[in-house]
Amino acid sequence: MAFLAGVHKLAAPAAWTQYVTDWLAPVLVVSPTTFMLVNGVLEIGFGAAIVADRWTALAAGVAAVSLSATVVYLAVVAALEGGRFLDVLVRDVGLAALAWAVTVDALRP
Numbered sequence: 001m002a003f004l005a006g007v008h009k010l011a012a013p014a015a016w017t018q019y020v021t022d023w024l025a026p027v028l029v030v031s032p033t034t035f036m037l038v039n040g041v042l043e044i045g046f047g048a049a050i051v052a053d054r055w056t057a058l059a060a061g062v063a064a065v066s067l068s069a070t071v072v073y074l075a076v077v078a079a080l081e082g083g084r085f086l087d088v089l090v091r092d093v094g095l096a097a098l099a100w101a102v103t104v105d106a107l108r109p
Contacts, residue, residue, distance in 0.1 A: 001095060002063050003047025009040030019085060021077055050102070057106035064099035071096050 009016050016039075017032040028035050049059035074089035 001047070001098075002043045002059075003051060006040040006043030006045075006047055009036045009043065013037055013040070019074075019088065021081070024073070057103055060099050060102040060106055064096060064103050067092055067096035067099050 013033045013036040016036040020028070020032040020035070025032055030038070043063075046059040046062050049055050050063070071089065071092050074085050074092060077084050078086045078089055
């Protein structure tokens with residue numbers, strides 16, 4: 001999932017910038033498009049590490065933390081803006097849980 005999301009962010013960043021709210025955009029250090037492109041590169045790297053079973057705990061842990069932060073952001077948006085992005089929030093809760101499960105499993109001896 002992380003790998004494919006990263007590829008899509010590089011191929012179509014505008015599809016992802018729609019999730020940057022007007023009140024979040026000024027907080028970003030870079031433009032929403034640049035933010036998505038950088039995230040795309042990182043997601044491809046971490047996704048590839050997970051798929052290749054190299055540094056799985058680290059890569060899945062980064063994905064888990066990132067997705068958890070995204071879940072918090074989307075929950076705030078949904079609460080403040082009448083349920084906006086609620087469908088994406090539900091999906092990302094599941095993806096975050098999966099990433100945490102992979103992290104925990106990779107850390108087992």
